[in-house]
Amino acid sequence: MLTVLNVAYPFVPVTPDAVGGAEQILSAVQKAAKHAGHRSLVLGCEGSEADGQLFTVPRADGPFTPARLAEVERRYRAEIERIVEEAAVDVVHMHGVDFHAYLPDAPTPVLATLHLPPEWYPPQIFTEKRPHTYFNCVSHSQRQRCPSSEVLLEDVPNGVDLSRFHPSHEDGGYALVLGRICPEKGTHVALDAAHRADVPLLVAGEVFPFPEHLRYFEKEVRPRLDARRRFIGPVGRRGKRRLLARASCVIVPSVVPETSSLVSMEALASGTPVIAFPNGALPEIVAHGRTGFLVRDFTEMVDAIRKARTLTSEDCRATAERFALDTMCGRYLSIYERIARRAPARIRGSRAVTTIEIDDVARLHALETEWDDLWARSPEATVFQRPQWLLPWCTHLLQGRLRVVAIRRGARLIGTAPFFVWNDGGRRVLSLLGAGVSDYADMLVDPEERDAVMRALGDWLDTAGGWDRGLWSELPSGSPLLELTRGRGVTADEQDVCPGLELTGHHSLRDALSSRKWASIRLARSRAERHGGVHFTEATAGTFGALFSRLVELHTARWREHGGGMLADPRVRAFHLDAGPRLMAQGALTLSGVHIGGTLAGVLYTFHDRRASRCYLSGFDAALGDASPGTLAFAHALECAIARGDACLDFLRGGESYKYSWGALDRRRVHRATWDRPCGSNQWPG
Incomplete structure (x- = not known):
C-alpha cells in the first residue's frame, strides 16, 4: 500500500464536476487510488471534495495579483511539507500550472501532470534538478511540443466516466x-x-x-x-x-x-x-x-x-469508448508504484515484510492493479493466476470464505496466496481460488523476494487458525506451494499430465507437424471446400457473448450423456462471460470460430501468456464431422501461435489421445498436496 498525496491548483476547488479538466482528473485519480487499496490524500482549497483524506487551505479571494499569488504559493508549500512529513507520503502527484512554486524540499517522489500547453510552464521545469521529480503529458501533440527531457514519463491520455x-x-x-x-x-x-x-x-x-x-x-x-x-x-x-x-x-x-x-x-x-x-x-x-x-x-x-x-x-x-476513465487511472496507479520503487529505501519508509489476510471481496478487488503487476513479475505464473480470472471466480463460483494472504515489503506487494476456506462435512478445508475451472493453480511470488515470501507464508500457515485440512490441487512442477509442503509431513501426489507441442525453431504449420498430421489437415480443408469453404473469426468485445453461446451449445451437446460438461452449470457460464472479456482486453484470450460453408461449425477458447497458447475449451458440430472442424480449429490455433512467436501450444490437463496425435509431449505434470492438522491445533503435522 502506498500513501499518495494529490495536490490541486490552490485557487480552484476539486470536485468530480469541477469546470477545470485538471480538477476532474485529480478527483478521479484520488478516488481510484483509494479503491485500489492505497492511502489517498488530497490537498486543495476550501470547497474541495475527496474520497480519500482531505486537507484544505482557505480559498483565496480575487483579484489574483502577483503578490497575492506568491503569498498563496508560500503557504501552500508549507502545508505540503507538513503533510509529506507527518503522513509519511510515498508519492506526491501535482496538477497545478504553478506546481514548480511549491515543490517540497523533502526528496519524496513527485509526479507533475502537465495539463496545459508546455509553453505555459517555465522552461526550467524540463531540466529540474530536484531528485525523483517526474512529469507526464496528457496527449501526443502536447508531448511533441515539449523539449527532450529525462524526467518526462510516458503519456497518460485523459479519460471520462x-x-x-x-x-x-x-x-x-x-x-x-x-x-x-x-x-x-x-x-x-x-x-x-x-x-x-x-x-x-x-x-x-x-x-x-x-x-x-x-x-x-x-x-x-x-x-x-x-x-x-x-x-x-x-x-x-x-x-x-x-x-x-x-x-x-x-x-x-x-x-x-x-x-x-x-x-x-x-x-x-x-x-x-x-x-x-x-x-x-x-x-x-x-x-x-x-x-x-x-x-x-x-x-x-x-x-x-x-x-x-x-x-x-x-x-x-x-x-x-477509447476514452475510458479506468484506463487512465490504472496508468497513473502503475506510475505511482514505479516511481515509489525507484526512491531509496530511506525515502520509501519501512522495508519490513508484513503479512495481511484479505477476507472481503471488495478489498480483494482493490488489490487488482498491484496484483496484476505482481503477476507480470512472476515468470512461471499462468493466466489462471491473474486477477482478471480469479476475481470473477470469486463473484460467481466462490462457496466459502476468502482467506487471501498478501505479503508486502514496505508498500510493495511481493507475494499472494489466494486461499479460501470451504466446508467439507464439518471440516474446514483450505484451498486455492479458481478451483474447478483452472488447469494450473498456485501462489504468486516476486522472484527477487522468493525466500522472504516463503518464510512469511510458512509462518502464516503455522499460526493461522480457522481451518482443519489443506487441499491444494493443480499445482505445477516447480510450484512454490509444492516446495513449501516438503518436509512438513504433507502428502503430495501426481494428479495429471499436461501435453504440449514444442514450437521453438518452427516457422510454419507444415514445419511443426508430422507428415501424417499434415495430410489429415489437407484432407479436412479439401472436405470443407465441398461444403462451401472454411474461414475463421475472432470474438470482439461486442461479439464475445454470441460466440460463447455457440461454444456452450456445441460443448454441452458433445457431453450430453455425461451431464453436459463443465459449461452446463449456469454459474460457470456466468463466470466465463465475466472473465472472458476482461482477459480478451488484456490480449490474454482468443475466442475463435471456424465457419464451414454458412455454418459456425466450431469454437475454440484459447489463453495466451508467457509465450504459450493454451487450448482450454472447444466445441464442434458433429453434423459436419466429415470436414473435421476440430482439426481445422486446432490447426488455425497452431498457425496463430507460430505467428505470435509462441514457444509452445499447451493442450492443458488431460492425456487424451487427440493431443498426442499433434505431436504433443507431456511437458508439465500437476500435483495435489493434502494434509490434516491434529484436532484443535494450529500447527502443521510433522
Missing part, C-alpha cells in the same frame, strides 16, 4: 459551449458563429476572478449575449449531462493548442458531435466528418454548426 454520459433522443435545438470563460477558450468566436448560423447557443461555465478573465467576459462575452445566445453560468453533474445529451453540437472554439479536451470526450460519450479548431490534441479526439468537424476559420465554423445534425450519435458514442 463513460457510464455517466449517454445519448438522448431529445433534441434541445441549441449549440453548447461548456467550460472556463477566458480569452484562450475563444467563447466570443462561438457566439459570433452561432449568431451568423442563426442557431441558439448556451454558454455554461465559470468566470474565475483573474483580472484578465473578468475583463474578457465584460468586454468580449457579455456584449454578444442576447435572447437566443445565453450565459447560464456553472452547471452541476445532472445539468451537464442533460445539456450535453440534448445539444445539437458542442463547440470547442479554443484558440490555443489544447492538450486534451474532456468536454469533447464527454460530448462524444453523450452522442453529440463536436465542432472545433484543429488545435493541439483535438484532432486526436474528433474524427472530422464522422464525429464532428475540425474547422479552419469562422466561415467553416458557421457551416459546421448548420451541418451538425447530419452526424449520428452512434458514431460519436462508439468513438468515445
Whole structure:
C-alpha cells in the first residue's frame, strides 16, 4: 500500500464536476487510488471534495495579483511539507500550472501532470534538478511540443466516466459551449458563429476572478449575449449531462493548442458531435466528418454548426469508448508504484515484510492493479493466476470464505496466496481460488523476494487458525506451494499430465507437424471446400457473448450423456462471460470460430501468456464431422501461435489421445498436496 498525496491548483476547488479538466482528473485519480487499496490524500482549497483524506487551505479571494499569488504559493508549500512529513507520503502527484512554486524540499517522489500547453510552464521545469521529480503529458501533440527531457514519463491520455454520459433522443435545438470563460477558450468566436448560423447557443461555465478573465467576459462575452445566445453560468453533474445529451453540437472554439479536451470526450460519450479548431490534441479526439468537424476559420465554423445534425450519435458514442476513465487511472496507479520503487529505501519508509489476510471481496478487488503487476513479475505464473480470472471466480463460483494472504515489503506487494476456506462435512478445508475451472493453480511470488515470501507464508500457515485440512490441487512442477509442503509431513501426489507441442525453431504449420498430421489437415480443408469453404473469426468485445453461446451449445451437446460438461452449470457460464472479456482486453484470450460453408461449425477458447497458447475449451458440430472442424480449429490455433512467436501450444490437463496425435509431449505434470492438522491445533503435522 502506498500513501499518495494529490495536490490541486490552490485557487480552484476539486470536485468530480469541477469546470477545470485538471480538477476532474485529480478527483478521479484520488478516488481510484483509494479503491485500489492505497492511502489517498488530497490537498486543495476550501470547497474541495475527496474520497480519500482531505486537507484544505482557505480559498483565496480575487483579484489574483502577483503578490497575492506568491503569498498563496508560500503557504501552500508549507502545508505540503507538513503533510509529506507527518503522513509519511510515498508519492506526491501535482496538477497545478504553478506546481514548480511549491515543490517540497523533502526528496519524496513527485509526479507533475502537465495539463496545459508546455509553453505555459517555465522552461526550467524540463531540466529540474530536484531528485525523483517526474512529469507526464496528457496527449501526443502536447508531448511533441515539449523539449527532450529525462524526467518526462510516458503519456497518460485523459479519460471520462463513460457510464455517466449517454445519448438522448431529445433534441434541445441549441449549440453548447461548456467550460472556463477566458480569452484562450475563444467563447466570443462561438457566439459570433452561432449568431451568423442563426442557431441558439448556451454558454455554461465559470468566470474565475483573474483580472484578465473578468475583463474578457465584460468586454468580449457579455456584449454578444442576447435572447437566443445565453450565459447560464456553472452547471452541476445532472445539468451537464442533460445539456450535453440534448445539444445539437458542442463547440470547442479554443484558440490555443489544447492538450486534451474532456468536454469533447464527454460530448462524444453523450452522442453529440463536436465542432472545433484543429488545435493541439483535438484532432486526436474528433474524427472530422464522422464525429464532428475540425474547422479552419469562422466561415467553416458557421457551416459546421448548420451541418451538425447530419452526424449520428452512434458514431460519436462508439468513438468515445477509447476514452475510458479506468484506463487512465490504472496508468497513473502503475506510475505511482514505479516511481515509489525507484526512491531509496530511506525515502520509501519501512522495508519490513508484513503479512495481511484479505477476507472481503471488495478489498480483494482493490488489490487488482498491484496484483496484476505482481503477476507480470512472476515468470512461471499462468493466466489462471491473474486477477482478471480469479476475481470473477470469486463473484460467481466462490462457496466459502476468502482467506487471501498478501505479503508486502514496505508498500510493495511481493507475494499472494489466494486461499479460501470451504466446508467439507464439518471440516474446514483450505484451498486455492479458481478451483474447478483452472488447469494450473498456485501462489504468486516476486522472484527477487522468493525466500522472504516463503518464510512469511510458512509462518502464516503455522499460526493461522480457522481451518482443519489443506487441499491444494493443480499445482505445477516447480510450484512454490509444492516446495513449501516438503518436509512438513504433507502428502503430495501426481494428479495429471499436461501435453504440449514444442514450437521453438518452427516457422510454419507444415514445419511443426508430422507428415501424417499434415495430410489429415489437407484432407479436412479439401472436405470443407465441398461444403462451401472454411474461414475463421475472432470474438470482439461486442461479439464475445454470441460466440460463447455457440461454444456452450456445441460443448454441452458433445457431453450430453455425461451431464453436459463443465459449461452446463449456469454459474460457470456466468463466470466465463465475466472473465472472458476482461482477459480478451488484456490480449490474454482468443475466442475463435471456424465457419464451414454458412455454418459456425466450431469454437475454440484459447489463453495466451508467457509465450504459450493454451487450448482450454472447444466445441464442434458433429453434423459436419466429415470436414473435421476440430482439426481445422486446432490447426488455425497452431498457425496463430507460430505467428505470435509462441514457444509452445499447451493442450492443458488431460492425456487424451487427440493431443498426442499433434505431436504433443507431456511437458508439465500437476500435483495435489493434502494434509490434516491434529484436532484443535494450529500447527502443521510433522
